[in-house]
Amino acid sequence: MPPAAALPAALPDALRGAVRGEVLVPGAPGYDDARAVWNAAVDRRPAVVVRCAGSEDVRAAVRIARERGLPLGVRGGGHSAAGWAVPEGGLMIDLSRMGGVDVDPGAGTARVQGGALLGSLDAAAQPYGLATTAGIVSHTGIGGLALGGGVGWLARLLGTTCDNATGYEVVTADGGLVHASAEEHPDLFWALRGGGGNFGVVTRFDLRLHDVGTRALVAEVDLDAATGLGPLRDWLATAEVAPRRATPLAEVRAGGPLTLGFVWVGEPDDAAPWVARLDALGTPLARRVTALPYLELQRQSDVGAAHGFRRYMKSHYLRELPDAALEAFLAHAEAEVGAASLLACGGAIADVDPGATAFTHRDARFEYDTGARWEDASDDERHVASCRRLAATMEPWSVGAYVNAMGDEGAAGVHRAYGAATFARLRAVKGAWDPGNVFHLNQNVPPA
Numbered sequence: 001m002p003p004a005a006a007l008p009a010a011l012p013d014a015l016r017g018a019v020r021g022e023v024l025v026p027g028a029p030g031y032d033d034a035r036a037v038w039n040a041a042v043d044r045r046p047a048v049v050v051r052c053a054g055s056e057d058v059r060a061a062v063r064i065a066r067e068r069g070l071p072l073g074v075r076g077g078g079h080s081a082a083g084w085a086v087p088e089g090g091l092m093i094d095l096s097r098m099g100g101v102d103v104d105p106g107a108g109t110a111r112v113q114g115g116a117l118l119g120s121l122d123a124a125a126q127p128y129g130l131a132t133t134a135g136i137v138s139h140t141g142i143g144g145l146a147l148g149g150g151v152g153w154l155a156r157l158l159g160t161t162c163d164n165a166t167g168y169e170v171v172t173a174d175g176g177l178v179h180a181s182a183e184e185h186p187d188l189f190w191a192l193r194g195g196g197g198n199f200g201v202v203t204r205f206d207l208r209l210h211d212v213g214t215r216a217l218v219a220e221v222d223l224d225a226a227t228g229l230g231p232l233r234d235w236l237a238t239a240e241v242a243p244r245r246a247t248p249l250a251e252v253r254a255g256g257p258l259t260l261g262f263v264w265v266g267e268p269d270d271a272a273p274w275v276a277r278l279d280a281l282g283t284p285l286a287r288r289v290t291a292l293p294y295l296e297l298q299r300q301s302d303v304g305a306a307h308g309f310r311r312y313m314k315s316h317y318l319r320e321l322p323d324a325a326l327e328a329f330l331a332h333a334e335a336e337v338g339a340a341s342l343l344a345c346g347g348a349i350a351d352v353d354p355g356a357t358a359f360t361h362r363d364a365r366f367e368y369d370t371g372a373r374w375e376d377a378s379d380d381e382r383h384v385a386s387c388r389r390l391a392a393t394m395e396p397w398s399v400g401a402y403v404n405a406m407g408d409e410g411a412a413g414v415h416r417a418y419g420a421a422t423f424a425r426l427r428a429v430k431g432a433w434d435p436g437n438v439f440h441l442n443q444n445v446p447p448a
């Protein structure tokens, strides 16, 4: 028997000796908060949570997880519907203490720590009238959002979040620390722009900011879904000609009306011609036109998208929307549960060369999403089945899916998100940077 000193230290002790941040084990204060993610249906118990205080902590945690053969999960904002951040019986790297954002208004840049939430980025940039594309709910993590692409109200104007990333500080699978940019490790830089958490733990994102001002406008009309085909067709045609500051959208809810409208980032008065076009669609059941600060726009969905509910979602990218597709969308109003939306893409998203980033499907004209939320586990099957049924009705027009809007759809889902060419290229980069698939709790790209 070897002397006690030669035995490996117990896992929590080894970690406490190696990191500055907190090490949480089951039963410890904070452990249950750390393992609770946005989707309350996710209930996994890591062996240990490391609440990292900086890049060196992340390096130590990756190294120790590897040495011990532990599944490794990385938590940014905890929003992935599949709950990828939480490894059952594994080591969870919790980046919530690494939430700093440093804006340089003169240079128009932001240095964003890997665990920052979108709200922190907007709050730091907006005092200067600056912003970059981020999602539409302020408690989403920049980490998962930017690594999968990142779309929001500025995407048609400025491209995706990853189109605005100029560099990444990354802890790699071997515990190294590298910087990836167009000049340094360009293969990794390409893969990090859309390829998800497959390639390492990003401890800092360098983002380009833009002068977008501080004002916005939301315009919506509710119409009877039963007679909504003509207005829906007309409104979606508007997306072809709408300025890039406008993001046209359509929404339908089980038992509810058809909502048509757009979000505008910029001076509200400049949106007047497009409000007039919305008003020309017909006499609405309700009409809402609201000028608001950009910061408020970015928070307006926070409550509806709150943590703590059970969730399920599915998504498609669409290029063509013939009447049969629009009828399938409108029929969602007759479903028992759930809601769905069509969000205009195009604009600056489509300007970027498809080979320039791992983010795919730049030629999609609309993103379709459907989802449901509920509280009781006994309702799981009803809600999941309903969402799947609704998404299946749109499947004939699907050309792929947004990787960040998927749950766990397995290898076929990941393939659908990237398409054959990007998937093959991602596998090659994965083989170079993470041949052992240490980072596998994500929309996983197996190493080539």
Ligand SMILES: Cc1cc2nc3c(=O)[nH]c(=O)nc-3n(C[C@H](O)[C@H](O)[C@H](O)COP(=O)(O)OP(=O)(O)OC[C@H]3O[C@@H](n4cnc5c(N)ncnc54)[C@H](O)[C@@H]3O)c2cc1C
Residues within 6 Å of the ligand: 037, 038, 073, 074, 075, 076, 077, 078, 079, 080, 081, 083, 084, 085, 095, 114, 115, 134, 135, 136, 137, 139, 140, 141, 142, 143, 144, 145, 146, 147, 148, 149, 150, 151, 152, 196, 197, 198, 200, 201, 202, 203, 305, 404, 405, 441, 442, 443
């Ligand atoms: C309410 C809500 C609103 C949303 N709105 C939008 C939207 O407007 N636009 C949009 O594009 N998407 C949106 N999404 C989707 C969102 O982009 C994804 O769920 C994304 O994965 C969330 O990232 P996260 O860091 O919050 O999640 P997490 O669950 O913490 O992480 C998701 C994945 O990314 C990995 N990851 C996270 N941070 C890092 C990091 N720093 N380094 C390496 N890997 C990391 C994790 O390991 C995991 O695999 C929304 C999701 C929700 C739930």
